Amino acid sequence: MTPQENKPQEEKFQTVDIQTGSSNNEFTNEKEDEKDELFEHYKIIVDKGQGLLRVDKFLMARMEASSRNRIQLAAKAHCILVNGEAVKSSYRVKPEDIIQLFLPTEKRVVDIIPQDIPIDVVYEDDDVMVVNKSAGMVVHPAYGNYTGTLLNALAFYFQGKKDANGEDIRPYLVHRIDKDTSGLLLVAKNEEAQMGLAEQFAVHSTDRMYTALVWGDFDQDSGTVEGNVGRCLNNRKIMDVFPEGNYGKRAITHWSVVERFRYVTLVQCRLETGRTHQIRVHMKYIRHPLFSDETYGGDKILKGTVFSKYKQFVDNCFKLLPRQALHATTIGFVHPRTQKKLLFTSSLPADMQSVIDKWRAYTNH
Numbered sequence: 001m002t003p004q005e006n007k008p009q010e011e012k013f014q015t016v017d018i019q020t021g022s023s024n025n026e027f028t029n030e031k032e033d034e035k036d037e038l039f040e041h042y043k044i045i046v047d048k049g050q051g052l053l054r055v056d057k058f059l060m061a062r063m064e065a066s067s068r069n070r071i072q073l074a075a076k077a078h079c080i081l082v083n084g085e086a087v088k089s090s091y092r093v094k095p096e097d098i099i100q101l102f103l104p105t106e107k108r109v110v111d112i113i114p115q116d117i118p119i120d121v122v123y124e125d126d127d128v129m130v131v132n133k134s135a136g137m138v139v140h141p142a143y144g145n146y147t148g149t150l151l152n153a154l155a156f157y158f159q160g161k162k163d164a165n166g167e168d169i170r171p172y173l174v175h176r177i178d179k180d181t182s183g184l185l186l187v188a189k190n191e192e193a194q195m196g197l198a199e200q201f202a203v204h205s206t207d208r209m210y211t212a213l214v215w216g217d218f219d220q221d222s223g224t225v226e227g228n229v230g231r232c233l234n235n236r237k238i239m240d241v242f243p244e245g246n247y248g249k250r251a252i253t254h255w256s257v258v259e260r261f262r263y264v265t266l267v268q269c270r271l272e273t274g275r276t277h278q279i280r281v282h283m284k285y286i287r288h289p290l291f292s293d294e295t296y297g298g299d300k301i302l303k304g305t306v307f308s309k310y311k312q313f314v315d316n317c318f319k320l321l322p323r324q325a326l327h328a329t330t331i332g333f334v335h336p337r338t339q340k341k342l343l344f345t346s347s348l349p350a351d352m353q354s355v356i357d358k359w360r361a362y363t364n365h
Helices: 055-062 068-076 150-157 191-202 278-285 308-320 350-364
Strands: 015-018 026-030 039-045 080-082 098-104 120-124 128-133 182-188 207-215 222-226 228-231 239-242 252-260 264-271 326-334 341-345
Touching: 055 068, 055 080, 055 098, 068 080, 068 098, 068 191, 098 191, 120 341, 128 150, 182 191, 191 326, 207 278, 207 350, 222 278, 228 278, 239 278, 252 278, 264 278, 308 350
Parallel strands: 182 326
Antiparallel strands: 015 026, 026 039, 039 098, 080 098, 120 128, 128 182, 207 264, 207 326, 222 252, 228 239, 252 264, 326 341
């Protein structure tokens, strides 16, 4: 599968031009201004004077931070494209070739403390695992959250386990979901698998479906929200939509109505792209914030009356679900080793299901 030149390649990067000394090669590192990126996308236009050279040696000479092994793994995982086609590491670079490279960011030297935290493993083999993350769990350690994360739990889970080569097994992240979003998360168990999954996330070929409860009713049964998503210019902690496309990254969310409750609606959202807080900020943009989403204004009554009985009912729902009503229901991908398509689904957690049941009963009466 080939990414389009004019299409953003991954959830967490933007284009930054970098000069390569006296060479005329165009070297672009597309990278978001966040510190917790998962992938980097590089684009190199080979200059006219370049002699024939293996692509792995060519890239090594321009990417001193990456080893030949990582670059060869990238080629094996179809993460090196030349003129839009995946190539082997033995491919010989020619003048004016356009090279695209997808790489997971280099490992950070962070001590992950193994912690005996229960995790729900939906699927696992030698290369990948699918975890059903509970709401409230941060995916990886960061400032203010060095323990109690999914990676801490996985470090404990993998303690003492070896791969076929006798090496310690460790988790490799390929994507994230928000702390207070529940649902399915895909994890690689080796660097080769991570590379293979990186390409799929880069070209947005994975299947990801979310279930959300949002404020208000819709005039139609389905629709699409399209608008660049980027950091809010007034508050860098949250995201915003920039419909003119002059800032942020291209983002597309397809939604469809599952069930209507007059004041709130249960919807499914399919991600065509995967930006930070994409569903949450897109739903707010079309005036349907996620129910109980404090960050984007869904934690107060936005539809219905303010009479005491209704207000008490909504407040009780907020207490049952003190987080955004969002669950990662489906994850589908091509297995990086077997090349078979795998698809997994997850039932709604108890807190979301109980609130949906209450709204159903309320509107039926």
